[in-house]
Structures are given as C-alpha cells and as structure tokens.
Amino acid sequence: MSVPIILFFVCALLAVVGAVLLILAREPIHSALALVLVMMSLAVLYLLLGAPFVAAVQIIVYAGAIMVLFVFVIMLLNAGVEERTDFSKIAKWAGVPLGFFLLLLIAHFLAHSSIGTAIATGTGAATQAADTRELSTQLFRQYLFPFEATSILILIAILGALVLARKDE
Amino acid sequence: MSAIPISWYLVLSAILFGLGVVAFVFKRNIITIFMSIELMLNAVNLAFVAFARARGALDGLVFVFFVIVVAAAEAAVGLAIVIMLAQHRESLNVERVNLLKL
Amino acid sequence: MGFITQHPVLVVSLVKIAVLLFIVMTALAYLTWLERKVIARIQSRWGPYNVGAHGLLQPLADGLKFLFKEDMTPPTSDRLVYLLAPFLALSLALTAIALIPFGPPSVRVLGQSIFVVSDIDIGLLFLFSITSIGVYGVALAGWSSNSKYPLLGGLRSSAQMISYEVSLTISVVGVLLLAGSLSFNDIIEGQRGYWLHFIPRWHVVPQIVGFLCYLTAAIAETNRIPFDLPEAETELVAGFHTEYSSFKFAMFFMAEYANMITVSCLATILFFGGWLSPFPDSWTWQLFLPGAGLLLLGAYCAYDTVMNMRGIAQIQFAVVTLLAAGGGAISLYPPVAAVIQGPFWFTTKILLILFFYIWMRGTLPRFRYDQLMSFGWKLLLPVSLANLVITAFVIIWPLLRHG
Known part of the structure; x- marks a missing residue:
C-alpha cells in the first residue's frame, strides 16, 4: 500500500460518507456541511490526479462561495427540520433497486471499457506550474468562444437574481 | 507515484452521482434538492478530471471550469427563486409548491 | 539518528511545524499586549501595567483565565456544529500561516528550506482557498448557538466576507500579472532591484491602488474595526461568539489575531518585497542592523530597569534586558547575522502593517451596515477592477505595438 492509494481510499470513503449524510441529515445545515465534506475530499482527489489548479478552484468557488451562499440562505430563511411527507410508493419500492442497478451498470461498463483500465501515469507535482500555464493558454485560445459565452451567462444570471430579488412596487 | 487505475475514480464518480440522484428523489426540502444537484455536478467533474488524466490532455479540466461557472450562475438564480418561494409560500417543502403561480 | 537521515522531509517538517506553532502562539499573545498598549497610548491611558513589568505577563494571565473559566454550552444549541465552529476557525487560520515563507529558500538544513513549512507552486491560490x-x-458559530444576536452576527459576517473576498482577490491579480507566477518565492524574487537606483522595485509602487484596495478588503475580511459588524458590541452584544465562553471563545480570539498576521504577511509578500532588504546588497553594514537594533532595545530596557522599575518588576525587566542584549550580541556574529537577515526584514514589515491595523482601530468609528455593503460593491469593487484592467493594458501594450 503506497501513500497515494491510502489517500485515495480515505478521500473516497469520506466523499461517500458525506453524500450519504447529505441524504440522511434532517437539518439543511447538516446537509450543507456534508456536501462541503464531499467537495473537500474531491479537491484532494484532484490533487492526486495532478490537477492542483482545479483543486484550488474547486475549494475557492464551490466550498468557499457557492456553499457559503447556501448556508447564508438557510440561515436567512431560518430553515428548520425538514418535514417528512408520504413518499410515493413507487419511488420507495422500485426507485431504489432500479437506481442501484443503474449504478452497477455504469460501474461495470466503466471498469471494463478501454479507458477505465488505463493507469494514471507520470508525476503530478513536477509539471504543476507548466500545467497551469498550459491550461490557461487552452482556455483563452482554443476555448475562447465558450469562455466569452459563460461571461454572458453570468451577466444574465446577475440580472436574473436582481429581478427576482427586487421588491415589488 | 500514482498507480491508481482511472476506473477507480470513475466508479467513485458513478457512486456519487447515484447518491445524488437518490438525494434528489428523496429529499423534500427545496434547498437540499438543490444541493443534490450540486453533488451530481461534482461527481461529473470528478469523471472529467479523471478522463483528462487518462488522455493526458487538458480539455477535461477546461470543461470542469465551465461546469463550475455554470454551477455558480445556477446557484445565484436558484437561491433567489428559493427566497421568493419561501416568502410567498412560507414553506420550503416542494410538495406544497403545487400551483403554477406564486 | 538513522531515522533522521532516512526521512529528512518528515523530521524537518515536523520540527518546522512545532517551532512555527510555538512562535505564532507567542506572537498572538503578545499581539494582544501590543494592541492594548498602543490603543491605551492613543487614548492617553497606561494599558496593562500590573501583571509583570509593563504588563508583559498579561497575555499569560489572560490565557490562564481562559483555561480555567467555566465552559458553558447552551442547551438549545446544535452540539456538533457548535463544537466544530471554533476548531474550524482556529485550525484554518493556523494552516494558512504554514504557506508563508519567512525567509529566502536558499537557507537549508538537511536539504530542506527552513523558513517555510510548505513550499508549493501555487501557494497564493491555496492561501486563498x-x-x-x-x-x-463564523457563520456556523452564529447559526449553531440558536440565539438571536449570534444569528444576526453570523448572517452579517457571511454577507460581508463574500462581498469583500471578491475585491480582495481582484486587487491581488494586478500583482500576479506583474509577477507572472503564483509561487510566493517567485513573486518575492521578482521584486529585487531598484528604480532610479533608490526606489526598491516593490509592487506597492506600480500597484498603489491595488494595495489600498487590498488593505481595505483585508481589514473587512478579518472583521476588524471599522468593519467589525459581525461582533459589533453596541448592537449585537458580541455578535457571533456571544454564546461562547472559556477556551472556545479563546479559539475565536486567537483565530482573529492569526488571520491578522496572515493578511499582513500576504501584504508584505505581495506588495513590499517579502524578506528582501530595502537597501542594496553592496551596503554590507545592514548585516548588523538586527543585532544593533536589539542592542539598542536592550540599552533602553537597562535604562528603564535601573531608573523606573522597583521590586519584582525590576528583576523581571532585568531578564528582558538580558534577553534583548544577548539576542543582539548573538545576531552580531556574522554567520548568524546572514541567516536572520531575511526573517528580520520580514518581521519588521509585518510589525509595521500590524501597527497600522491597531492604529486604525484606535482612530475610526464603525460603518453602518448598508454603508458597508454599498462601499464594498459600489466603490471598492469597481476601483480594483479598473486597477486590474489598466495593469493588464500597460503590460500588454508593448506586445501590441511590436507585434
């Protein structure tokens, strides 16, 4: 057992536990914290995959901005314990087994596809700086149009949020 | 250094995505439903990064970027809608939002 | 001995972490002492005076008091989150300091650079994360206490910190464009040299607007006056930590001061050349500056001991005098002087910025909440954005003209 493998299993376990807690928690804040746990462990996995820049962005934007916004809204609305209502019977008896079947199916195909058996090679740490530079070059050359499109998307999102939040006269 | 097969990451990604779907179906609070969508997006991101690693190309990372940007925009608009809903209905339970008007 | 040579990285890292933790904890304690002394001076008071000579043992007394106070947990609180919040605040604040390089990477023991715990390529990004x-x-502390004032404090702080984080990040990007790197060591090395033979090539000169934006946003990020809305005692009792007592309160307190130190370190690295000396290398006498400074301090302490101190305080201050003078004498020894050159300049710059922080606290009143928000979004953000765009244009202009 080398250090990366142990690290992978610890983070994978934390991510799955976080996702399960997200489902089980009754308080919305606890769900939010569980999701932050998932995001943190995913960030460590990104580091293992040799993508430190994406890991940092994941923490800054996802954990540091989006989830803080969620926590803020939960605090603002003073959202209490989630009330349980009757589940649809179909969802209960057919949904869960079908969901797991789908999951197993996906896992099976992933594990046996040609790309799934490839082994991550190369050393991540040595090429970090070059990778970040290369990434930005690609983002601003090859993917310039999608990049500009997302900036318009953000502008629209800001306008949308403003319109929704505006008080009615 | 890293002798971890890419398939492990992909299986983890699939598990997280499945849990996200389960959360989406089972949760009743609109904010937690929203969070389970974020969980699914995260699972997809993990798959993207793993594929980028396997191919030795950076395209996958660029896509992760775009996913994160879209998630941020979605959170801004979505949470504004949630606040509106909460103010008009005085409940966050999605089953009480059963009219096509506010 | 075999273990040390087999695992040099592990051993050196652990020693570095232990030493840094000790230094930072001591610095935190004496930062509170310094703050009380400076504020007292501004308000024509004496400040702490009775515990130890010049109140020098006051931080120790405060620490003991925090440890032995009754530890209360509100029965209606959310236990887990209530306990998690102070740990989260303090451990994150301390982790950030591990990324700061206090001296040049060339000083090495067992092949490891000794002045930084963790030297990574994208240090700045990780510090921001x-x-x-x-x-x-702060937000969780406010929510989990299950009480009005903490909730309001937590709400205010999350809104304030999200708002000012945007300006903080954007004001730093100008420096990043000039430096062309996210690594702290590269950023500092890029500031070596002089303009017109006497102005140091520090980023603060071209990025003065960025620096002012950074400083303002950083004060807001650390919840200090004039932006201390989350704990405004006249409005919210004590804000987010109203329901915290004893050591859990002390953890929030330490986290706040650790954050102050972190943002001062970051300002020093980004805008004031980190551990670089402001004088050219040819002025060799600057090697003896730390020793001479400490000796001067020792001389002043000796004068104070003999003239003003009486009784037990005289003995305590004599110890301080001996420490200062002894440290000064050791620092004059050339090999030692060469090693402590970097940390000396770094510490001096940090102390100046921290002094500015305390000075602000003694001078300015608190903002009103809506003023705070409109200041952040309508003034600070546009100014830092304009600074970023102009910097980018100045950098790209020669490339555009010459193709």
Missing part, C-alpha cells in the same frame, strides 16, 4: 472557507467558522 484556505481563507475562503474561513467564513464557515
């Missing part, structure tokens, strides 16, 4: 999740400590 750590500070960006620092909001949780």
Whole structure:
C-alpha cells in the first residue's frame, strides 16, 4: 500500500460518507456541511490526479462561495427540520433497486471499457506550474468562444437574481 | 507515484452521482434538492478530471471550469427563486409548491 | 539518528511545524499586549501595567483565565456544529500561516528550506482557498448557538466576507500579472532591484491602488474595526461568539489575531518585497542592523530597569534586558547575522502593517451596515477592477505595438 492509494481510499470513503449524510441529515445545515465534506475530499482527489489548479478552484468557488451562499440562505430563511411527507410508493419500492442497478451498470461498463483500465501515469507535482500555464493558454485560445459565452451567462444570471430579488412596487 | 487505475475514480464518480440522484428523489426540502444537484455536478467533474488524466490532455479540466461557472450562475438564480418561494409560500417543502403561480 | 537521515522531509517538517506553532502562539499573545498598549497610548491611558513589568505577563494571565473559566454550552444549541465552529476557525487560520515563507529558500538544513513549512507552486491560490472557507467558522458559530444576536452576527459576517473576498482577490491579480507566477518565492524574487537606483522595485509602487484596495478588503475580511459588524458590541452584544465562553471563545480570539498576521504577511509578500532588504546588497553594514537594533532595545530596557522599575518588576525587566542584549550580541556574529537577515526584514514589515491595523482601530468609528455593503460593491469593487484592467493594458501594450 503506497501513500497515494491510502489517500485515495480515505478521500473516497469520506466523499461517500458525506453524500450519504447529505441524504440522511434532517437539518439543511447538516446537509450543507456534508456536501462541503464531499467537495473537500474531491479537491484532494484532484490533487492526486495532478490537477492542483482545479483543486484550488474547486475549494475557492464551490466550498468557499457557492456553499457559503447556501448556508447564508438557510440561515436567512431560518430553515428548520425538514418535514417528512408520504413518499410515493413507487419511488420507495422500485426507485431504489432500479437506481442501484443503474449504478452497477455504469460501474461495470466503466471498469471494463478501454479507458477505465488505463493507469494514471507520470508525476503530478513536477509539471504543476507548466500545467497551469498550459491550461490557461487552452482556455483563452482554443476555448475562447465558450469562455466569452459563460461571461454572458453570468451577466444574465446577475440580472436574473436582481429581478427576482427586487421588491415589488 | 500514482498507480491508481482511472476506473477507480470513475466508479467513485458513478457512486456519487447515484447518491445524488437518490438525494434528489428523496429529499423534500427545496434547498437540499438543490444541493443534490450540486453533488451530481461534482461527481461529473470528478469523471472529467479523471478522463483528462487518462488522455493526458487538458480539455477535461477546461470543461470542469465551465461546469463550475455554470454551477455558480445556477446557484445565484436558484437561491433567489428559493427566497421568493419561501416568502410567498412560507414553506420550503416542494410538495406544497403545487400551483403554477406564486 | 538513522531515522533522521532516512526521512529528512518528515523530521524537518515536523520540527518546522512545532517551532512555527510555538512562535505564532507567542506572537498572538503578545499581539494582544501590543494592541492594548498602543490603543491605551492613543487614548492617553497606561494599558496593562500590573501583571509583570509593563504588563508583559498579561497575555499569560489572560490565557490562564481562559483555561480555567467555566465552559458553558447552551442547551438549545446544535452540539456538533457548535463544537466544530471554533476548531474550524482556529485550525484554518493556523494552516494558512504554514504557506508563508519567512525567509529566502536558499537557507537549508538537511536539504530542506527552513523558513517555510510548505513550499508549493501555487501557494497564493491555496492561501486563498484556505481563507475562503474561513467564513464557515463564523457563520456556523452564529447559526449553531440558536440565539438571536449570534444569528444576526453570523448572517452579517457571511454577507460581508463574500462581498469583500471578491475585491480582495481582484486587487491581488494586478500583482500576479506583474509577477507572472503564483509561487510566493517567485513573486518575492521578482521584486529585487531598484528604480532610479533608490526606489526598491516593490509592487506597492506600480500597484498603489491595488494595495489600498487590498488593505481595505483585508481589514473587512478579518472583521476588524471599522468593519467589525459581525461582533459589533453596541448592537449585537458580541455578535457571533456571544454564546461562547472559556477556551472556545479563546479559539475565536486567537483565530482573529492569526488571520491578522496572515493578511499582513500576504501584504508584505505581495506588495513590499517579502524578506528582501530595502537597501542594496553592496551596503554590507545592514548585516548588523538586527543585532544593533536589539542592542539598542536592550540599552533602553537597562535604562528603564535601573531608573523606573522597583521590586519584582525590576528583576523581571532585568531578564528582558538580558534577553534583548544577548539576542543582539548573538545576531552580531556574522554567520548568524546572514541567516536572520531575511526573517528580520520580514518581521519588521509585518510589525509595521500590524501597527497600522491597531492604529486604525484606535482612530475610526464603525460603518453602518448598508454603508458597508454599498462601499464594498459600489466603490471598492469597481476601483480594483479598473486597477486590474489598466495593469493588464500597460503590460500588454508593448506586445501590441511590436507585434
């Protein structure tokens, strides 16, 4: 057992536990914290995959901005314990087994596809700086149009949020 | 250094995505439903990064970027809608939002 | 001995972490002492005076008091989150300091650079990611206490920190464009040299607007006056930590001061050349500056001991005098002087920025909440954005003209 493998299993376990807690928690804040746990462990996995820049962005934007916004809204609305209502019977008896079947199916195909058996090679740490530079070059050359499109998307999102939040006269 | 097969990451990604779907179906609070969508997006991101690693190309990372940007925009608009809903209905339970008007 | 040679990275890292933790904890304690002394001076008071000579043992007394106070947990609180919040706040604040290089990377023991715990390529990004999740400590503390004032404090702080984090990040990007790197060591090395033979090539000169934006946003990020809305005692009792007592309160307190130190370190690295000396290398006498400074301090302490101190305080201050003078004498020894050159300049710059912080606290009143928000979004953000755009244009202009 080398250090990366142990690290992978610890983070994978934390991510799955976080996702399960997200489902089980009754308080919305606890769900939010569980999701932050998932995001943190995913960030460590990104580091293992040799993508430190994406890991940092994941923490800054996802954990540091989006989830803080969620926590803020939960605090603002003073959202209490989630009330349980009757589940649809179909969802209960057919949904869960079908969901797991789908999951197993996906896992099976992933594990046996040609790309799934490839082994991550190369050393991540040595090429970090070059990778970040290369990434930005690609983002601003090859993917310039999608990049500009997302900036318009953000502008629209800001306008949308403003319109929704505006008080009615 | 890293002798971890890419398939492990992909299986983890699939598990997280499945849990996200389960959360989406089972949760009743609109904010937690929203969070389970974020969980699914995260699972997809993990798959993207793993594929980028396997191919030795950076395209996958660029896509992760775009996913994160879209998630941020979605959170801004979505949470504004949630606040509106909460103010008009005085409940966050999605089953009480059963009219096509506010 | 065999273990040390087999695992040099592990051993050196652990020693570095232990030493840094000790230094930072001591610095935190004496930062509170310094703050009380300076504020007292501004308000024509004496400040702490009775515990130890010049109140020098006051931080120790405060620490003991925090440890032995009754530890209360409100029965209606959310236990787990209530306990998690202070730990989160303090551990994140301390983790951030591990990324700061206090001296040049060329000083090495067992092949490891000794002045930084963790030297990574994208240090700045990681520092930002750590500070960006620092909001949780305050927000969760406010929520889990299950009480009015903490909730309001937590709400205010999350809104304030999200708003000012944007300006903080954008004001730093100008420096990043000039430096062309995210690594702290590269950023500092890029500031070596002089303009017109006497102005140091520090980023503060071209990025003065960026620096002012950074300083303002940083004060807001650390919840200090005039932006201390989350704990405004006249409005919210004590804000987010109203329901915290004893050591859990002390953890929030330490986290706040650790954050102050972190943002001062970052300002020093980004805008004031980090551990670089402001004088050219040819002025060799600057090697003896730390020793001479400490000896001067020792001389002043000796004068004070003999003339003003009486009784037990005289003995205590004599110890301080001996420490200062002894440290000064050791620092004059050339090999030692060469090693402590970097940390000396770094510490001096940090102390100046921290002094500015305290000075602000003694001078300015608190903002009103809506003023705070409109200041952040309508003034600070546009100014830092304009600074970024202009910097980018100045950098790209020669390339555009010559193709």
